[in-house]
Amino acid sequence: MSTSLLAAPKAAQAASSTQLNRIVAFVTDDISEAALRTGLAGLPNELVLKRGNIRQAIRFLEKDSDLQAVIVDVTGTEDPLAALEHLSQVCPPNVVVAVVGDAVDIAFYRLLVNEIGVVEYMPKPLTRDLVERLLPRHFAPDQAHQPGTRGGHVIAVCGASGGAGASTIAVSTAIELAEVVKGNVALLDLNLQHGATALMLGARPGPGLRIALEDPDQADALLLERTAIQLGPRLRLIAADEALGSGISITEPGARQVLSLVRQKFNFVVVDLPMPLRPELHQVLTLARHVVVVMAPDVASARNARAIRQLAMTLAGADRVVPMVNRSDMKGGLSSTMLEKALGSPSRVSVPELGRRMPEAVNLGIPAIRRVPDLRKHLAPLIQEIAAIHGIKSSESWIRRLLRK
Structure with missing residues (x-):
């Protein structure tokens, strides 16, 4: 038997339940980071906040995709649709995706939620109340493995x-x-x-x-x-x-x-x-x-x-x-x-x-x-x-x- 492909590295072994309970967020500003930290404080999930935009999120997911949800910031991204398409190729379909950005057009919201399969889009500036009202329901345990519009x-x-x-x-x-x-x-x-x-x-x-x-x-x-x-x-x-x-x-x-x-x-x-x-x-x-x-x-x-x-x-x-x-x-x-x-x-x-x-x-x-x-x-x-x-x-x-x- 050839073992060159079957010998998986330690990093590729089954993730622990703690890893699969993580919510990882990439945002570009202090206000958004503070709003997410306080707005999601009541959840039992481990919240990991990182400074960066959707490009940094893609690089992260190329190496580590054992998580429950990812929040990405498309602020300043020249082509958000292309970036989200790239994200969809490295982010497993059972991982919940929420998006933060500076666009306020309702058509953009409908595109992300109805066509691409994003669970929520939140325009900046983020507030604790906005985060608390929109996001926690998507991260509840009974929603974590519900099939959505995304699929391989x-x-x-x-x-x-x-x-x-x-x-x-x-x-x-x-x-x-x-x-x-x-x-x-x-x-x-x-x-x-x-x-x-x-x-x-x-x-x-x-x-x-x-x-x-x-x-x-x-x-x-x-x-x-x-x-x-x-x-x-x-x-x-x-x-x-x-x-x-x-x-x-x-x-x-x-x-x-x-x-x-x-x-x-x-x-x-x-x-x-x-x-x-x-x-x-x-x-x-x-x-x-x-x-x-x-x-x-x-x-x-x-x-x-x-x-x-x-x-x-x-x-x-x-x-x-x-x-x-x-x-x-x-x-x-x-x-x-x-x-x-x-x-x-x-x-x-x-x-x-x-x-x-x-x-x-x-x-x-x-x-x-x-x-x-x-x-x-x-x-x-x-x-x-x-x-x-x-x-x-x-x-x-x-x-x-x-x-x-």
Whole structure:
């Protein structure tokens, strides 16, 4: 078994209940700091006050996200929307987020609370009474783990044919999101009997995932926490390795509960989705923001990829498919023009043949992206699209106009 990924550092071990009870606030002025200290004094939580704005909060959360709530200050931030988008990629969805700022426009408040999932926005100057009236109810024990409007981004990875390389892409995507974007990432392998992700990572999954998918009454946060295999400070694998003769009865409520629990905890959920897709798992495509269809440059893959795209569009009501051609320069393979015509859409990501080190990585239980550095370069467009690294620019002028009103 490879231990390079499975040996988690001490800092990544389960946080104590004291850590998970923390409220960490980043504010830029003395008045706000005093208002928060006095306004939240009646709570049993540990309040940690730090001087800084949302940028300092992001850097803090990249290293330490075991807390109940974070309060961030967007005063003076040139593009608050872009900064909050960045925050959402490193802050677990089950952490409560409140925002402080100098904008008083009601449209800005509605944007943050209704669209982004912030529980409260408080304009400056803060007072003890304002803090005491608006914030404590969001930090009460019975509200701490209630799912809100925020939830992890689901990325479904589907193979258009056997051996197309979907599991390799799923594993590599999860690792890149954890290391480059610094989000909390779950790699969820729903192929319970033929799954390859655990083999690629040198891991040995237990029966927890099957239990949760079959019986939603047993699917709770504690079960998934015990089932998840820690691969690094921000990456967990949730998988199974069931015998071929075992009768598996995945239920739709079980799948819904598992997805809900995982999305509450992780910023990104990369799902290795088996094909053909059983009806109980259709909801994965409904929830997915990106459906990555990995195909080989051949007729069968092109036909199946087109069918998967049509299914995803039917279930989600939008075209969220990202076609990817693996081994794109394979001898005798279809050209990019022919694939585009067959699929009805151009392939947006292309990975060429990368040599014998790719299958060697699987046999050694080492992620291919570790053994074949060139794979990272070819996956960069996919990671950029998932993490919206370039997409936030479209909102800059709008948010700036809003804040200037």
